[in-house]
């Protein structure tokens with residue numbers, strides 16, 4: 001039996017026709033990952049989602065074509081037939097072929113983790129900059145899996161719909177050699193494919209130009225702020241850690257903060273006054289998440305440059321989160337991936353616990369060992385945006401840090 005437990009809710013929700021997304025969670029991931037998968041799913045679906053935990057994806061039963069073992073795939077097909085979710089979200093990174101095969105087996109679109117995160121970003125994007133960046137990431141994702149499809153029922157060539165737009169490298173090689181390109185034997189689908197690819201490439205090119213302009217504009221604005229002698233402090237952290245709440249509390253101006261993942265996509269700049277009388281620019285920005293799709297990191301270059309170019313980083317950590325250590329390490333890894341040096345992480349960062357009034361849960365510094373050499377760990381301040389505890393101290397620490405270099 002490869003399928004385990006937790007079919008709770010599935011039938012109940014189905015009765016009311018409320019299931020949008022069934023979450024399939026490989027059991028080898030720690031429990032906190034399941035909670036995060038559910039939050040991602042609910043963020044996307046806008047309602048609570050049923051979930052199923054399945055046998056370890058690393059177990060011997062796993063097959064490369066479907067990611068999950070054949071018994072699990074068959075059982076989930078039965079569950080899908082009863083519960084009728086609109087879509088299935090597999091909390092893992094699937095190859096295009098796996099996504100297509102699972103989608104055919106379950107008779108509905110299948111999303112993987114990367115696809116779901118990009119889709120959530122798509123729902124959230126409001127400004128032109130965010131929309132351009134999300135579209136770029138989505139195109140990148142699609143381009144990597146855009147191929148001829150066969151309708152699983154009729155066997156005819158289908159379109160390029162979600163979760164089914166894939167062909168294996170083997171199929172690609174075969175069709176390439178038999179069709180000999182456009183119009184050759186069996187080449188009709190290939191020419192359609194090539195057309196799709198060209199459309200994608202053209203759109204990517206246009207987007208790249210437009211995003212280049214966005215980046216240049218941001219660069220010019222940053223330079224102007226720098227000339228005005230205003231240090232830039234970037235507030236970074238895991239998604240939903242409390243970044244926007246902190247920026248709002250420090251600047252005493254409202255910033256949209258909600259208990260939702262990826263609420264903020266665009267950098268929001270706010271002024272704050274330090275105890276020394278110096279004014280700083282705080283930038284609130286997109287949150288990070290483990291397995292942050294590289295397509296998003298690349299596409300959000302313009303936005304993330306606000307972080308890389310900042311004079312000081314304030315790392316907001318949700319001190320009440322059970323996954324605190326993993327979230328903290330993820331943020332540091334993403335920052336490293338963006339090109340932030342170890343020296344910067346050690347000397348130009350302040351860690352801030354959005355304490356949710358449970359400061360004791362933060363525990364000992366987790367990241368010290370990851371910092372190379374004898375770099376000191378960043379100063380750490382506990383705050384609460386609810387009681388405003390620690391905010392004055394945080395401003396003092398920022399002041400001190402900015403005065404040091």
Ligand SMILES: Nc1nc2c(ncn2[C@@H]2O[C@H](COP(=O)(O)OP(=O)(O)OP(=O)(O)O)[C@@H](O)[C@H]2O)c(=O)[nH]1
Pocket residue numbers: 237238239240241242243244245246256257258259260261262263264265285286287288354355356357383384385386
């Ligand atoms: N109790 C308490 N709740 C907080 C604190 N800081 C933030 N929150 C809550 O945490 C939730 C997320 O806050 P946000 O400020 O939107 O978090 P964020 O990091 O900007 O989230 P994204 O933009 O989605 O990445 C909200 O419901 C806040 O009210 C705090 O210090 N104490």
Ligand SMILES: [Mg+2]
Pocket residue numbers: 243244245256257263264284285
């Ligand atoms: Mg936010």
